[in-house]
Amino acid sequence: MPLAHALLGLINYKALSGYDLKSAFNSSINMFWDASLPQIYRTLHQMEKNEWVRSSIEEQNGKPNRKVYEISVKGKEELRSWLSEPLDLMHEKNPLMIKMFFGNQMDKKDLIRQLNIRRDQYRTNLRKYESVLTETVDRIADKLNAENDKLFWRLTVDCGIRRAKMFIEWCDSALELLEKE
Amino acid sequence: MPLAHALLGLINYKALSGYDLKSAFNSSINMFWDASLPQIYRTLHQMEKNEWVRSSIEEQNGKPNRKVYEISVKGKEELRSWLSEPLDLMHEKNPLMIKMFFGNQMDKKDLIRQLNIRRDQYRTNLRKYESVLTETVDRIADKLNAENDKLFWRLTVDCGIRRAKMFIEWCDSALELLEKE
DNA sequence: AGCGACATGTAAGCGGTTACATGATTCT
DNA sequence: AGAATCATGTAACCGCTTACATGTCGCT
Numbered sequence: 001m002p003l004a005h006a007l008l009g010l011i012n013y014k015a016l017s018g019y020d021l022k023s024a025f026n027s028s029i030n031m032f033w034d035a036s037l038p039q040i041y042r043t044l045h046q047m048e049k050n051e052w053v054r055s056s057i058e059e060q061n062g063k064p065n066r067k068v069y070e071i072s073v074k075g076k077e078e079l080r081s082w083l084s085e086p087l088d089l090m091h092e093k094n095p096l097m098i099k100m101f102f103g104n105q106m107d108k109k110d111l112i113r114q115l116n117i118r119r120d121q122y123r124t125n126l127r128k129y130e131s132v133l134t135e136t137v138d139r140i141a142d143k144l145n146a147e148n149d150k151l152f153w154r155l156t157v158d159c160g161i162r163r164a165k166m167f168i169e170w171c172d173s174a175l176e177l178l179e180k181e
Numbered sequence: 182m183p184l185a186h187a188l189l190g191l192i193n194y195k196a197l198s199g200y201d202l203k204s205a206f207n208s209s210i211n212m213f214w215d216a217s218l219p220q221i222y223r224t225l226h227q228m229e230k231n232e233w234v235r236s237s238i239e240e241q242n243g244k245p246n247r248k249v250y251e252i253s254v255k256g257k258e259e260l261r262s263w264l265s266e267p268l269d270l271m272h273e274k275n276p277l278m279i280k281m282f283f284g285n286q287m288d289k290k291d292l293i294r295q296l297n298i299r300r301d302q303y304r305t306n307l308r309k310y311e312s313v314l315t316e317t318v319d320r321i322a323d324k325l326n327a328e329n330d331k332l333f334w335r336l337t338v339d340c341g342i343r344r345a346k347m348f349i350e351w352c353d354s355a356l357e358l359l360e361k362e
Numbered sequence: 363a364g365c366g367a368c369a370t371g372t373a374a375g376c377g378g379t380t381a382c383a384t385g386a387t388t389c390t
Numbered sequence: 391a392g393a394a395t396c397a398t399g400t401a402a403c404c405g406c407t408t409a410c411a412t413g414t415c416g417c418t
Contacts (some may be wrong), residue, residue, distance in 0.1 A: 002276040009283040032278035095183040097213035102190040103333030152284030166347040
């Protein structure tokens with residue numbers, strides 16, 4: 001279960017609530033995984049049943065209580081063992097490619113329009129990822145005193161940047177071919 | 182539902198059984214989507230309830246009967262309308278990147294081993310995709326009399342090739358950085 | 363007065379996987 | 391005799407999404 005182990009990895013830095021985890025997710029692993037809040041809460045319950053984490057209520061004045069999860073020894077072992085064993089290659093799904101495959105059954109105008117939209121979406125992502133690489137990584141690493149993590153975080157973001165660039169280039173070449181046809 | 186529409190698109194070429202669809206899937210859309218047999222059968226039932234397809238039993242001597250699905254007028258309209266409307270950008274999940282993100286919590290040896298395994302997996306895919314581009318596309322297009330589809334099929338496969346190359350290059354650069362460190 | 367952020371959850375339903383079940387034919 | 395392929399499915403389960411529910415604080 002990659003989600004559970006991703007949460008475990010984040011909690012291993014410091015104790016976090018479900019809500020915290022959602023925002024930690026959004027500013028880090030989100031490039032290559034995502035999780036809704038209900039899914040995070042449910043996974044945390046399972047993790048507590050497995051004794052990978054322990055929860056405690058933190059009272060706050062003027063704000064709703066926080067349920068904060070911290071990692072257990074068993075959780076640290078689980079994380080270590082998951083990280084060390086290789087994974088099968090996951091199937092990468094992309095419904096736009098289904099449309100491209102059936103492109104001959106489409107109006108060419110529609111296909112071109114959709115490729116343009118997709119290229120813009122990747123361009124937006126690319127800009128976001130580039131700012132993460134030049135700003136966010138350093139800011140968060142400094143805040144968490146995580147100098148040694150920077151290299152790995154940069155490599156993750158670098159893959160996101162390469163992925164976005166690759167798709168933009170593919171859209172460019174597809175549009176060129178379709179428009180001159 | 183991309184799966185239902187992918188099946189619809191395949192059935193639109195010619196009437197097919199669930200079993201046929203599984204193998205048609207494996208030699209085409211599989212690069213960017215996948216489907217298990219039970220999932221295909223269940224989706225076909227839903228599609229029949231929606232009246233997108235009609236089924237008929239084809240008796241064979243010496244072999245089990247085939248349940249063959251053909252597209253209806255309603256199904257053709259549904260396919261056309263799905264193809265023409267733009268899609269949201271789907272979240273691309275990649276659990277290996279979760280591991281990279283937590284690389285500082287891993288044995289470096291394990292991380293390097295897993296990157297090597299992943300690079301090999303993508304190299305295998307790349308060789309497979311390249312042979313699809315140079316051989317399979319033409320063979321299938323000739324068999325189905327689908328000369329005008331070739332361009333779109335090639336563009337789909339081209340994206341798969343670019344994706345595999347991109348990941349291989351990223352693995353190369355990550356391994357280089359980690360090994361000299 | 364109303365909106366958005368903070369904070370935690372439940373319930374219903376869908377999409378998908380894995381294991382199980384059946385049975386004939388063909389190849390080794 | 392046994393394995394692989396053709397062919398169709400059911401049942402149980404898991405992961406995830408969407409809609410719903412509740413309540414506070416701070417800002418405009």
